Amino acid sequence: MKKIIIVHNHKDFSGAARSIGEVVKKIKSYDIDTYIISPKGSASEFFKSISDNVVEVYGIPRFNHFEIGNYKNFRWLLILRELIIFIYFFFKLFFLKIKIKDIDLVHFNEFELIINAPIFSFLYTKKITSHLRSRLELKKGYYRIKFLKYLSLKYIKKIIAIDNDCFETSVDKNKTTIIYNSLNLIKESKTPIKTNKILTFGFIGNFLNRKGIYDLLLVFKKIYEANLEIDLIVAGEPIKRNILYNIFNKKKKFSKFYFKK
Numbered sequence: 001m002k003k004i005i006i007v008h009n010h011k012d013f014s015g016a017a018r019s020i021g022e023v024v025k026k027i028k029s030y031d032i033d034t035y036i037i038s039p040k041g042s043a044s045e046f047f048k049s050i051s052d053n054v055v056e057v058y059g060i061p062r063f064n065h066f067e068i069g070n071y072k073n074f075r076w077l078l079i080l081r082e083l084i085i086f087i088y089f090f091f092k093l094f095f096l097k098i099k100i101k102d103i104d105l106v107h108f109n110e111f112e113l114i115i116n117a118p119i120f121s122f123l124y125t126k127k128i129t130s131h132l133r134s135r136l137e138l139k140k141g142y143y144r145i146k147f148l149k150y151l152s153l154k155y156i157k158k159i160i161a162i163d164n165d166c167f168e169t170s171v172d173k174n175k176t177t178i179i180y181n182s183l184n185l186i187k188e189s190k191t192p193i194k195t196n197k198i199l200t201f202g203f204i205g206n207f208l209n210r211k212g213i214y215d216l217l218l219v220f221k222k223i224y225e226a227n228l229e230i231d232l233i234v235a236g237e238p239i240k241r242n243i244l245y246n247i248f249n250k251k252k253k254f255s256k257f258y259f260k261k
């Protein structure tokens with residue numbers, strides 16, 4: 001039986017967790033054992049609802065060099081957090097190795113996790129793949145890009161970009177393939193679809209600045225002020241962030257931003 005480890009990057013449930021969860025559910029019918037390593041939170045709770053092989057951890061080392069959220073100014077302080085978590089995660093994997101001895105493939109659910117590739121290569125396998133779900137920052141951080149290229153060339157066998165925008169920023173396009181996050185659910189409906197005169201847009205996701213929710217609300221504020229017959233429905237929830245994030249982030253809380261604007 002083949003054994004796979006999937007490493008998820010964030011504790012909060014999101015589209016990335018959902019999409020890889022669909023893969024986990026699909027491959028249950030094959031002769032494959034899937035283990036999921038995830039930070040403890042709503043994401044790990046989701047994984048536990050679809051799999052019995054979930055390993056919860058307090059944190060996983062990441063190296064953020066995306067267009068949104070890369071290290072600059074006070075954000076460089078987060079490197080200290082990653083260094084501490086790196087030591088913790090190494091020992092966590094070391095003891096996990098005693099329980100799960102052999103692994104055929106390791107997959108990172110986001111490219112920022114490839115900082116862990118040397119550990120997995122040493123303890124488990126050299127067959128490592130990674131998703132690329134966000135655009136990398138290519139205009140700044142020359143040495144950071146070289147570092148990512150080095151890790152990718154040495155340890156990563158395949159990169160999966162979720163769209164062409166992410167593909168354009170891949171550090172190694174030769175080993176990158178685009179696989180869209182999509183479901184083909186064909187369902188015929190005999191009931192006529194009722195249409196409203198008002199055009200309605202929807203936003204479904206976590207209320208994070210990088211998801212565009214703040215900009216979207218400001219746009220629709222102008223639309224409402226212009227008395228246009230266009231409506232917006234928003235579904236999601238604010239994400240609780242750590243103390244450092246709340247100190248240095250300008251847009252601290254979604255609710256405050258919403259009521260102020």
